[in-house]
Amino acid sequence: MTSFKLTDELLARIAQLIENQKDSALVSLLEEVHYADVAEIANELKVDEATYLIKLLDSDKTSDVLTELDEDVREAILSNLSTKEIAEELEELDTDDAADIIAELPDEIVQEVISEIEDKEHAKDIVDLLRYDEDSAGGLMAKELVKVKENWNVLTCVKEMRSQAENVTRVHSIYVVDDEEKLIGRLSLKDLLTTSTTSPIRDVYIPKVDSVNVNEDPEEVAKIMSKYDLEAIPVVDEIGRLVGRITIDDIVDVIKEEADKDYQLAAGISQDVEADDSVWELTRARLPWLILGLFGGLGAAAIMGGFEEMISKHAILFFFTPLIAAMAGNVGVQSSAIIVQGLANDDLKGSVGNRLIKEMLLALLNGLILAAILLLFTWFWKGDFLTALAISISLIAVIIVAGFIGTFTPLFLDKRGIDPAIATGPFITTSNDIFGILIYFWIAKLVLGI
Structure with missing residues (x-):
């Protein structure tokens, strides 16, 4: 085309x-x-x-x-x-x-x-x-589907399927129900074509069929359909009656909407907006996180003010402050992004403790490599080994703490039923900036003996 x-x-x-x-x-x-x-x-x-x-x-x-x-x-x-x-x-x-x-x-x-x-x-x-509810499988499903009853024979089944299929755009599956309309299985077209017309459907249908409840969250439906590569999935009510089906085109819309929402949360936009929305709507969506960033910056400035005497004696520490803050923010966002992605795809395995230990080891390895580079650079640049060592040790500590915060925060939010995508945006960056600055100057003070 x-x-x-x-x-x-x-x-x-x-x-x-x-x-x-x-x-x-x-x-x-x-x-x-x-x-x-x-x-x-x-x-x-x-x-x-x-x-x-x-x-x-x-x-x-x-x-x-x-x-x-x-x-x-x-x-x-x-x-x-x-x-x-x-x-x-x-x-x-x-x-x-x-x-x-x-x-x-x-x-x-x-x-x-x-x-x-x-x-x-x-x-x-x-x-x-x-x-x-629009945010449920029931609100997502369509009523159009093809279903047959277990006590029909193949000939009756084919006639009914022809009649029902007139109102169905695409026939993905043929569902089998009992006399009470409860979903009990699905029918293979191959089995239908190769079976005697007088055979009852109960002898040829496949009893295994994936389904979802009408109250299921659309994101959970998307995970199930993705996991089992389904083009459509039947929806049942509280007592197991077949009431509709959800097709892949509807799930693609759900995935897109969720991806858009998570992307906006990660960018520090607190509600669903589009570029064509009014200035007031865009301001309302962006301002809360910008205010958080403002207070985070004020907090970092206040922390630096507490180390004013040390900075006056070792002015080089001031010049590395943006680097420390940036590394803390970057490591935190990287860690949280991996966890959020794993939660979204239901790929996280093992306990929370094991996940934290793994991230700590990863942060330690990255911190050691980056600190070694920073130590050599600063030492050759300023010729002051002790100050270079203080900055490098601080960097290792900051990276480890940022990795911990970036890993723990989305896991904690997910346990509390809050969208963990929040943790990949300004929330993590701001918190890590504050902790990073505090750790940086505190360790530098200890190493330099001030």
């Missing part, structure tokens, strides 16, 4: 066609364009132009376009559509995507939109999904 590229010329041409109401030319131009690319175009158009486009094109395409739009653009377009037009779009979507869009609508029109959906079974499924 040829890669789509949105250009200013194409945007201008589409805007011109919309202005002149050249509907047939617009349809012809966008007929072979993927819905995700149409969404990219709509995101760049004016709201009234994007609305015109949505109303013009067929709902089987524009419904998917709506799911790909930026949230603010989609909200603006939906506000320009009638409840009947919105309902027509939702009828073309899988229930999970339709429920997501309905959840964004004003409360006063939700019921009216649902009542306009002609397929009452589809409407019922959407309403059913709306009762689940």
Whole structure:
């Protein structure tokens, strides 16, 4: 497939066609364009132009376009559509995507939109999904799936599968349930095709099937699907009844959102924001950590003030302060990043004590190598071995402490149910700066005998 590229010329041409109401030319131009690319175009158009486009094109395409739009653009377009037009779009979507869009609508029109959906079974499924928390497997799942009953024979099973598959975009698996709709297994297409049409499904289905509860956290669902390389996973309720399935495309969105959130936390941004958000929203997201950094800097300055006499006698110590602070911050962030990554991927093995010991040994080895380089450099530069030794020993201690803090903090936060990604950002850098400066001057004072 040829890669789509949105250009200013194409945007201008589409805007011109919309202005002149050249509907047939617009349809012809966008007929072979993927819905995700149409969404990219709509995101760049004016709201009234994007609305015109949505109303013009067929709902089987524009419904998917709506799911790909930026949230603010989609909200603006939906506000320009009638409840009947919105309902027509939702009828073309899988229930999970339709429920997501309905959840964004004003409360006063939700019921009216649902009542306009002609397929009452589809409407019922959407309403059913709306009762689940959006941050749960139930809020992530779709109702569309193919299921068969264990007491059917193969012939009945095939007929039912044909009927059900009409409403399913992609058939990843065939699930087997009992008479109470409880999930008991899955069906191999190969076994189905090679078995007598009169054989009961209970004789050929595979009883082993991975599933998740409706209340499961989406991140846990992502871990399970990643671990077992699943394209889809069934969702069961509290008593084991099959109520939906989650597909890989939904999990990719979860992983992306979590990665974006962790990246922002690591950068010192306390809430989910985008570049196009208002100055006030961006300020609210960034300011808390900047204030923390300010107080951290003031704390480091106060600590240095306590060693003013020593600094006046050994001014060289002052020049190495940025190096000590930088090394403390770097080592802390490196250690915490590895731990956070391990926690996210569920790769951490062994006890917390063993993990801390390993990081301490790693920090000691790195500290010795870096301290040796620093000792030689400072000694040859200033010719003062004792001062060079004091700075080098301080560096080793600072690196070990920073490694400990960088390892322990995310583990501690994770145990307390707090996102450990916080530990890879300004939190670790600031705390290690303060401890690093304190340790640096304290050890230097001991070695230099001041």
